[in-house]
Amino acid sequence: MTTLAPKRLSNAPALSDAELLVAIAQGELGPLGILFDRYHEPVRQFLLRAAPNASDVDDLVQETFLTATRAAASFDGRASALPFLMGIAVQLLRRRKRTFARLRALYDTFCAAPTASRPSPEEHVNQAEEEALLQAAIARLSDEKRIVLVMVEYNGMSGPEVARILGTPVGTVWRRLHEARAELRRTLERGMR
Amino acid sequence: MTSTGCPWMNLVEALRDGRLGPQEAASMERHLKGCAVCTSLARDLHRIGDAVRAPRERATPLSHQRARVGLLERATALPTPGASFEKARLLLAAATLTIAVALGFFGGKWSAATSRIEVAQHMSAPPRLRGASEPQLRPSDDARFTRNRSAGLDEVILEDGALDVARNQLGAGERFVVRTKDAQIEVRATAFRVEAKEGRIRSVAVEQGTAEVQYAGFTAVIPAGGSWRATDEAFEKEKPVEKAAPDTTSSAVVPSAPAKEKTSSRAAVVRGNGWTNERSPEAVSESASEESPEAATPPSAPTFVPPPPARVPSAASRAFADAMDSLRRGDYADGAEKFERFVSTYPADARADEADYLRAVALQRAGRTAEAVAVAKQYLATRPKGAHRADAQRMAGN
Numbered sequence: 001m002t003t004l005a006p007k008r009l010s011n012a013p014a015l016s017d018a019e020l021l022v023a024i025a026q027g028e029l030g031p032l033g034i035l036f037d038r039y040h041e042p043v044r045q046f047l048l049r050a051a052p053n054a055s056d057v058d059d060l061v062q063e064t065f066l067t068a069t070r071a072a073a074s075f076d077g078r079a080s081a082l083p084f085l086m087g088i089a090v091q092l093l094r095r096r097k098r099t100f101a102r103l104r105a106l107y108d109t110f111c112a113a114p115t116a117s118r119p120s121p122e123e124h125v126n127q128a129e130e131e132a133l134l135q136a137a138i139a140r141l142s143d144e145k146r147i148v149l150v151m152v153e154y155n156g157m158s159g160p161e162v163a164r165i166l167g168t169p170v171g172t173v174w175r176r177l178h179e180a181r182a183e184l185r186r187t188l189e190r191g192m193r
Numbered sequence: 194m195t196s197t198g199c200p201w202m203n204l205v206e207a208l209r210d211g212r213l214g215p216q217e218a219a220s221m222e223r224h225l226k227g228c229a230v231c232t233s234l235a236r237d238l239h240r241i242g243d244a245v246r247a248p249r250e251r252a253t254p255l256s257h258q259r260a261r262v263g264l265l266e267r268a269t270a271l272p273t274p275g276a277s278f279e280k281a282r283l284l285l286a287a288a289t290l291t292i293a294v295a296l297g298f299f300g301g302k303w304s305a306a307t308s309r310i311e312v313a314q315h316m317s318a319p320p321r322l323r324g325a326s327e328p329q330l331r332p333s334d335d336a337r338f339t340r341n342r343s344a345g346l347d348e349v350i351l352e353d354g355a356l357d358v359a360r361n362q363l364g365a366g367e368r369f370v371v372r373t374k375d376a377q378i379e380v381r382a383t384a385f386r387v388e389a390k391e392g393r394i395r396s397v398a399v400e401q402g403t404a405e406v407q408y409a410g411f412t413a414v415i416p417a418g419g420s421w422r423a424t425d426e427a428f429e430k431e432k433p434v435e436k437a438a439p440d441t442t443s444s445a446v447v448p449s450a451p452a453k454e455k456t457s458s459r460a461a462v463v464r465g466n467g468w469t470n471e472r473s474p475e476a477v478s479e480s481a482s483e484e485s486p487e488a489a490t491p492p493s494a495p496t497f498v499p500p501p502p503a504r505v506p507s508a509a510s511r512a513f514a515d516a517m518d519s520l521r522r523g524d525y526a527d528g529a530e531k532f533e534r535f536v537s538t539y540p541a542d543a544r545a546d547e548a549d550y551l552r553a554v555a556l557q558r559a560g561r562t563a564e565a566v567a568v569a570k571q572y573l574a575t576r577p578k579g580a581h582r583a584d585a586q587r588m589a590g591n
Contacts, residue, residue, distance in 0.1 A: 016547055016554070016581070018517070029265055036261050041252060048249040058256070062264050069268050077513060079546035079580035134244035152210065153245040159210065178206060184241045185234075 017081035025072035035081065036065050042155075043085050049150040050143075051093055060096070064089045086155070087165040090147055130188070137187035145180035148173055198230040205234045209242075286384045286401040290357060331357040348372060355388040376408040376423075379522075396422040405518070414518050509539045513548065520551065525559035528552075550581040553588055566590060 015023075015034060023031040043064055047057045067088045068081075075084055138146060151162045159177075163170040201224050207213050208221045225231050252260070332338065336354030340347070347369045349356065356371070358380065371378040371387050376394035378387060384401035387394070397406055398420035406413045406421055415421050516531035532552035536545050549572050557565035569588040572579060579585065 016551055018544075018547055019520075022517070029268055032268055033261060033265055036264055037257075040257060040260065044252055045249060049245060058252075058260060062260060062267070065264050066267055076543070077510075077547065078543045079550075130240070131244060131247065134241065135247070138244060149241075150245055153242040159212070174210070174212075177210070181206065181238060181241055184244075185237050188237055188240065 017079070018075065018077040021068075021072040021075040021081060021084075024069050025075075032065065032069055035068070039082055039085055040065075042082055043089060046086055046150060046155060047089055047093075049138075049154055050089070050147045060089065060092055063092055067092065082155075083157070083161060083165050086151070090166060093143060093147070133187055134184060137184050141180050141183060145176045145183070148176040149180040152177055199228055201228065201231055202234055205231050206238065209235070209238050287359070289400055290359065290384055290386075329359045331359075346370065351387060351389040352392050353390060355386060357384075357386045359384045376406060379405040379407070394423050396420060405522070414515070509535070509542050509544070512538065513542075513544050516548065516551070520555055520558075525555040526561075529555035529559060529561075529564075546576055546579050546581070549576065550579065550585060553585065557588060 015031065017035070017038075020031040020035045024035065040061060044057060044061045047060050047064075051057055051060065064085055068085060071084075071088060075081065078084070138149070141149065147166070148162055151157045151165070152159070157165075159170045159173045162173045166173070201221065204213065204217070204221050205225070208218055208225075213221060225235060330340075330349070333355040336356055337352040338354075338356060339350045339352075341350070342348070349369075349371045351371055351373050358369075358371070369380045371380060373389045373394045374392040378394075378397060385397065385399040385404050387398075388396045394406075394408060397404055397415060399415045399417055401417050403417065404415045406415060408423065413421055512531065512535050516528050516535055519525070519528035519531055529552050532548040532555060535542075535548045536552070539545060542548075549568075553565050553568040553572060556562075556568055566589055569585040572585045573582060573589060576582070
């Protein structure tokens, strides 16, 4: 059964994220495993939404945690390491975008098709179509807009939190979010006609 | 669905994102009940949110395990975690250490021939660099020390002279400790210097990382750029009068500890950023004149030039680090108190949530289970969005 809850791999409750990252910064691998158990799925789910090309999401997740081992010393001791990891993931996404700019055309081809949440037979046809339209439209958004949208709508982050992770002014975050929603609303409007 | 019609439309998005104050939000919610345009917009925004949150395929336990193993294998292959980020600082520290050693070498009254003979006679474990992670010891020429390694504990017992230590990292479960007759230094520093005389600690100076000095019943954590020095009246008094002239000099120049220092004949002087020592707060002012005891030390004792302090952490950061240090030392009761103090002093700090939870952890580790449960329950009650609610619930027995 794939619905089984992930097995708890270590006695994690006693270690906070800050403690884990301090230990990781000192080169210990055990805490890295605990951190991975704790945040693997949230980081993966974030990347599945933020990166439309889902084929290499698992590689990105692994790269995120690997980079975290090198950046652990810069963790500021906040309660949760998730924003820290998401910030790393966004940096990797940006870097990947630069690296693979020449493959943009192919990338867009992938983006044009919905990559997840295919409508099931049980779902209502209109609702499924609308869902598929929205997913495709989300995939077509620019990376910057989509990342902001995912951070706010999926991760429930506030504007200032997103701004801190992305290193942009809060006003820029709100503007990107507004533009992303406006584009998606236009898609919805076209779909309803 | 339409883009025209209501002047309040711009506020619909602001309401959804929590950018409105309570009164504006209440007013907007009332407006939404009667405005079709705004309601339509709100519904669209809700659909968009639903689309973003639509479930994606979750990793199976097997793929999770594979990814975990892959990650740990790749992490093992990394050269030195943190090296790229600390590279510049390490280079700076290495350069400073080299200068300090060179100053000591040329500044001291050093006699190469005799000292080398002494080294040959007394050094029981010549330092060798066997691996990248092994501490590199660089003793002064008059240094006498022994080194014992067993079961992950690397222990250096320093009798006399100075020892410069530089290391990259310790593996999991490994410890590196420098001991004298009267002190123990738990080393987390990556570059530091320790001096002893006749088996007793004289000073510790940290260039990189931190060091924890346990001495005369208290513990001092010395940050990078800081130094610690023991001024020892008893030591000077007990010493056989072998050098009459320096004796008078030292007693005249070294400020004696005030009467309140009766509990210990030794006092500590600390310099550097971020260090706190409850026992000798006035000692900083003494630091300028404390160099004179060096005149009574063997001529080969080099003079250490502490590096300029790096980043100065805030009071909140120091308090948090202090509490964390207590946890690492295993002084859980002290850690719990410090975390409690941190939360009450800096309730708006980003680490307050962390501190609140760690307080419960500290109490649990201290064996004060009932208090730990109470604190965990308090955490759950006061932090509805706390990052450690799941763990706190487990701790509270929910």
